[in-house]
Amino acid sequence: MPRGFSHTLNSSTLQPGELQLKIENVSLAFGGVQALTDVSLEVRQSAITAVIGPNGAGKTSLLNCISGLYHPQDGRILFYNQGNEHELTKLKPYQIAKLGIARSFQNIELFKHMTVLDNLMLGRHNHLKSNIFTGGLYWGKTQKEEVENRFFVEDIIDLLEIQAIRKQAVGTLSYGLQKRVELGRALAMQPSLLILDEPMAGMNAEEKEDMARFVLDVNEEHGVSIIIIEHDMGVVMDISDHIAVLDFGLKIGDGTPDEVQRNPDVIRAYLGEDLAIM
Amino acid sequence: MESGIFHTTYESDMALRRTPWMRWRIYILLVLLAIFPFVANNYYLTLANQIGIVAIAAIGLNILTGFTGQISLGTGGFMAVGAYTSGLLAANLGLPWWLTIIIASIFTALVGGFFGIPSLRLKGLYLAMATLASQQIIEWAIIRSPLTGGVEALVLPMPTVFGRRANTEFGFYWVIFIILILVVFYAVNLFRSKIGRAFIAIRDQDIAAEVMGVNLFRYKILSFATSSFIIGMAGGMLANYRGIVSFERFTIEASIFYLAVIIIGGMGSVSGSIYGAIFMTLVPAILTNLGQTLGGSIPQMAKLIPFIRQGVFGLTIIIFLIFEPEGLAKIWRDIKDYLRLWPFSY
Numbered sequence: 290m291p292r293g294f295s296h297t298l299n300s301s302t303l304q305p306g307e308l309q310l311k312i313e314n315v316s317l318a319f320g321g322v323q324a325l326t327d328v329s330l331e332v333r334q335s336a337i338t339a340v341i342g343p344n345g346a347g348k349t350s351l352l353n354c355i356s357g358l359y360h361p362q363d364g365r366i367l368f369y370n371q372g373n374e375h376e377l378t379k380l381k382p383y384q385i386a387k388l389g390i391a392r393s394f395q396n397i398e399l400f401k402h403m404t405v406l407d408n409l410m411l412g413r414h415n416h417l418k419s420n421i422f423t424g425g426l427y428w429g430k431t432q433k434e435e436v437e438n439r440f441f442v443e444d445i446i447d448l449l450e451i452q453a454i455r456k457q458a459v460g461t462l463s464y465g466l467q468k469r470v471e472l473g474r475a476l477a478m479q480p481s482l483l484i485l486d487e488p489m490a491g492m493n494a495e496e497k498e499d500m501a502r503f504v505l506d507v508n509e510e511h512g513v514s515i516i517i518i519e520h521d522m523g524v525v526m527d528i529s530d531h532i533a534v535l536d537f538g539l540k541i542g543d544g545t546p547d548e549v550q551r552n553p554d555v556i557r558a559y560l561g562e563d564l565a566i567m
Numbered sequence: 568m569e570s571g572i573f574h575t576t577y578e579s580d581m582a583l584r585r586t587p588w589m590r591w592r593i594y595i596l597l598v599l600l601a602i603f604p605f606v607a608n609n610y611y612l613t614l615a616n617q618i619g620i621v622a623i624a625a626i627g628l629n630i631l632t633g634f635t636g637q638i639s640l641g642t643g644g645f646m647a648v649g650a651y652t653s654g655l656l657a658a659n660l661g662l663p664w665w666l667t668i669i670i671a672s673i674f675t676a677l678v679g680g681f682f683g684i685p686s687l688r689l690k691g692l693y694l695a696m697a698t699l700a701s702q703q704i705i706e707w708a709i710i711r712s713p714l715t716g717g718v719e720a721l722v723l724p725m726p727t728v729f730g731r732r733a734n735t736e737f738g739f740y741w742v743i744f745i746i747l748i749l750v751v752f753y754a755v756n757l758f759r760s761k762i763g764r765a766f767i768a769i770r771d772q773d774i775a776a777e778v779m780g781v782n783l784f785r786y787k788i789l790s791f792a793t794s795s796f797i798i799g800m801a802g803g804m805l806a807n808y809r810g811i812v813s814f815e816r817f818t819i820e821a822s823i824f825y826l827a828v829i830i831i832g833g834m835g836s837v838s839g840s841i842y843g844a845i846f847m848t849l850v851p852a853i854l855t856n857l858g859q860t861l862g863g864s865i866p867q868m869a870k871l872i873p874f875i876r877q878g879v880f881g882l883t884i885i886i887f888l889i890f891e892p893e894g895l896a897k898i899w900r901d902i903k904d905y906l907r908l909w910p911f912s913y
C-alpha cells in the first residue's frame with residue numbers, strides 16, 4: 290500500500306480554470322527555417338493541454354520558448370502566479386524554473402551518473418538554501434533541509450512506484466524507467482506548470498498505461514496544470530482538456546478533443562490517418 | 568560478509584559512513600596517520616608531505632574538472648598565485664604564515680573565479696585552451712612583476728609555531744594532514760548537498776540543470792572559485808613548507824601533472840584524488856630509487872633513468888585512459904565490492 294502524498298505538489302496559486310499561461314503571436318526562425326509562425330495559445334490552471342502535430346511541426350520549439358531555451362524573434366509569453374504577471378520571453382531558464390515551471394525532455398536529459406534520489410533532489414534545487422560554506426559542513430540546517438526534502442522526494446518515489454531503484458545510477462536504468470524518473474525530477478520541483486515533451490514515446494503498452502495514469506494522477510489529485518506533447522492519439526484524446534494542433538510552425542487547430550477531431554484543417558494535415566479511432 | 572542493513576531514518580540512510588565498520592575504518596586510518604610521523608624516517612615523512620600537498624590540490628582540481636566537468640589547464644598557475652601571495656605577504660608585510668595562507672586562498676579564489684568567466688561560453692577543449700591562457704598570463708605576470716622577484720626564487724621567512732620552526736618534515740606533516748582531512752571532509756559533504764549536486768548536474772547535463780533552476784554562470788564561477796581556493800591553499804602551504812617559491816614549479820607541466828593525478832586517481836572522486844596523489848608521488852620515487860640502485864651497478868643506465876621515468880609515466884596515463892577511465896578509485900571500489908560479498912561473490 291502506498292502511503293498518501295503528504296506534501297502539496299502543486300505550487301500554483303491560481304484557481305482551476307484561471308488563465309495561467311498566455312502565448313501571444315510567437316514567431317521563431319532558425320536561419321531560413323521558420324519553426325513557429327505567429328502562434329498564440331492559452332493554458333488554463335489545472336487543465337491538461339496537449340500540443341500535437343507531425344514531426345518537425347514546431348512542438349518542441351514552442352516548449353523551449355516557454356522554458357527560455359529558445360528566444361522567439363516576435364511575440365511574448367506571459368505567465369501568471371501569485372498575483373504577478375511574468376514575461377517569460379524576458380527571463381533566463383533558471384529564472385523560469387524559479388516560477389515553478391518544470392519540464393521533461395523529448396530525448397531524456399537526466400543526470401546519468403547521479404542516482405535516482407540525487408536526480409530528484411536536484412529537482413528540489415530551488416527549495417534548498419545551503420550555500421558553498423554550509424554545504425561543506427553538512428551540520429544543523431543543511432542536514433535538516435536535506436532530510437526534510439528527502440521526505441518530499443520519497444513521496445514522489447512512492448507516487449511513481451520507483452522505490453526499488455532509488456539508489457541506482459540513472460544511466461543504468463531502462464528507457465521506460467528513465468522517462469519515469471524524469472517525470473519525477475520535474476515533479477520534485479513542486480511545479481506550478483508541468484511541461485512534458487513526449488513522455489510516452491518509445492514505451493510499450495504497459496509502460497504507456499502507467500505513465501498515463503501518473504500524468505492523470507498528478508493532474509486530477511493534485512491539480513497540476515500540464516502541457517503535453519504526445520503522438521499517441523488515443524492517449525491524447527483521452528486525457529486532454531484542450532488540444533492545440535501545429536503544422537509547419539502554424540497553429541491550425543485549437544479546442545476540445547471533439548472540436549479538434551472535426552476540424553477540417555486538422556484532418557487535412559493528418560491525411561491518411563484516421564483521427565476518429567485514435 | 569555484510570548483508571541486510573536497513574536504515575530506519577533518513578538521517579542514518581543519508582549518513583556518509585552508513586555502517587559501524589565504515590566508521591571504524593576511518594578511526595583506524597586517523598590513528599595510523601597520527602602514529603606515522605613518530606615511526607617514519609625523514610625520507611618517508613617527505614614523501615607523505617608531498618602526497619598530502621598534491622592530494623589537496625588534486626581535490627581542488629577535481630571539484631572543477633571531475634565534478635563540474637570544466638577542464639582546467641590552469642592548476643599550476645592558480646597554485647602559483649597561492650604560493651606567491653602567501654610568500655610575498657610573509658616576506659614583505661611580515662604577516663604570520665598561517666594568515667598568509669588564508670589570504671592567499673581567498674585571493675586565488677578570486678583570481679580563479681575571474682579566469683572562470685570564459686566557461687560560460689566555452690566547453691571541453693576550448694575551455695582547456697582558455698584556462699591554458701590563464702596559466703600563461705599568470706606565469707607572465709609573475710616573471711614580469713617587480714614584486715615577485717621574477718625568475719629569481721622568492722625566499723620566505725621561516726614559519727614558526729610558538730617560536731619554534733614549523734616547516735620541519737615532522738612539524739609540517741601535522742599542518743598538511745589536518746588541512747587535508749578538513750578539505751576531504753568539506754568536499755565529501757559538499758557533494759551531498761545543494762551546491763555540489765548542482766556542480767555534478769552541470770557536468771552531466773548542463774541544459775537540464777539550468778531548466779531545473781541552476782544558474783549556470785553563477786555555479787560555474789563558484790566551482791572555479793572553490794576549486795581555486797583549495798589549489799591556492801595548497802600553493803601557499805607548499806611555499807611555506809619549502810621556504811622558497813620559484814615559478815618553475817608552477818608551469819604548464821604542473822597543470823598537466825595534476826590532470827594526470829585525477830585521471831589516474833578517479834575523476835569526480837574525492838578519495839580518488841588521494842589515490843592519484845599517492846600513485847603519482849610514489850611511482851617516480853620508486854623509479855628514482857630503482858634508478859640509483861641500477862645506476863650504481865650499471866653506470867650507463869644512470870643517464871637513461873630520467874627518460875625511462877617520463878616514459879613509464881606517460882604510458883601509465885595512457886593505460887588508465889584506455890582501460891580504466893574511472894581510475895584507481897573504481898579499481899578500489901571493485902575490490903571492496905568483491906571482498907564485501909566474499910565468499911559468495913556472484
Ligand SMILES: Nc1ncnc2c1ncn2[C@@H]1O[C@H](COP(=O)(O)OP(=O)(O)O)[C@@H](O)[C@H]1O
Nearest residue numbers: 319322324342343344345346347348349350351
Ligand atoms: N536548435 C535548432 N536549430 C535549428 N533548427 C531547429 C532547432 N530546433 C528546432 N529546429 C527546427 O525547427 C523545426 C521544428 O522542430 P521541433 O520543434 O523539434 O519540431 P517537433 O517537436 O514538432 O517535432 C524543425 O524544422 C527543426 O529542424
Ligand SMILES: [Mg+2]
Nearest residue numbers: 348349350395
Ligand atoms: Mg519534438
